[in-house]
Amino acid sequence: MKFRFVGTGDSAQTPCFGCDCQACARARVISSSRHGPCSAEFWVNDKRYLLDAGRMDLVESCERERPAAIFLTHYHADHVQGLLHLRWGLGESIPVFGPKDSHGCADLYRNPGILDFRAGLKPFHPMHLDGMTVTPVPLLHSKPTLGYCLDDGGAKLAYLTDTLGLPQETERFLRDWVPDVVVLDATYPASHMAPRNHNSLPMAIQIIERLGCPRAFLTHMSHELVADLLCDPGQLPPHVQLARDDEEIWLNMSLGTSEPACFESLIAQDGPLC
Secondary structure (H helix, E strand, O other): OEEEEEEOEOOOOEOOOOOOOHHHHHHHHOHHHOEOEOEEEEEEOOEEEEEOOOOOOHHHHHHHOOOOEEEOOOOOHHHHOOHHHHOOOOOOOEEEEEOOOOOOOOOOOOOOOOEEEEEOOOOOOOEEEOOEEEEEEEOOOOOOOEEEEEEOOOOEEEEEOOOOOOOHHHHHHHHHHOOOEEEEEOOEOOOOOOOOOOOEHHHHHHHHHHHOOOEEEEEOEOHHHHHHHHHOHHHOOOOEEEOOOOOEEEEEOOOOEEOOOOOOOHHHHHOOOO
16 A cells, blocks of 8 residues: 655644744744645555645646545644645546535535535445445544545555544454554644643553554644653653644555555654753
């Protein structure tokens, strides 16, 4: 399975406008330290599928490789804003799957252009692509939100962003499903005492430990979280690392386990900066 992180930040992104924390100052001079709007993509038999569409350069990337379909976690602007431009393109329609949400975002439903919205995926009802099974699972957020469990017949990856904890039924499903890799929302640093709509770092680590997953990546990260981990990298267990924009995960299809680490975590690579 080929899986790529397109964006790994929260809606403020890193660098955050007007902020001079270590994470933001670093990201302004080192492009690989940037964290754009949270999104990802995967390939099935040489076809590209998107997970969310918040990058404002979405049109350019789709001109290079037209997606076969788009899976939306939910309809907050930082996850769909790239569609506002893409919809006015030409050519064949692009299926867009997502949760049932009568409001959607802006006027996307009323003026879809080339986008073929097929909202209303049923949780735990698998969709069979050519060589991949995609199972939506419910998450806990301020709008109807889905995570996606990807299974290529040998390797399993769970993509779970924009959630505060996990619904009991989702956690039970994941324990039975046994993912090889979990990609999980971790927006707030440990010092944030009242997280809303998103996990704090301790919450994310606790979820990963309960699931018993051998490898996990944190995404939807705030600049505060990144800055905190730059100062204290020991907060991360060895099998948990920060996701980075434009990095790829390759999973061994026959063995159902990760290949040797495709990249080291940003923290392990650079060490403490405080």
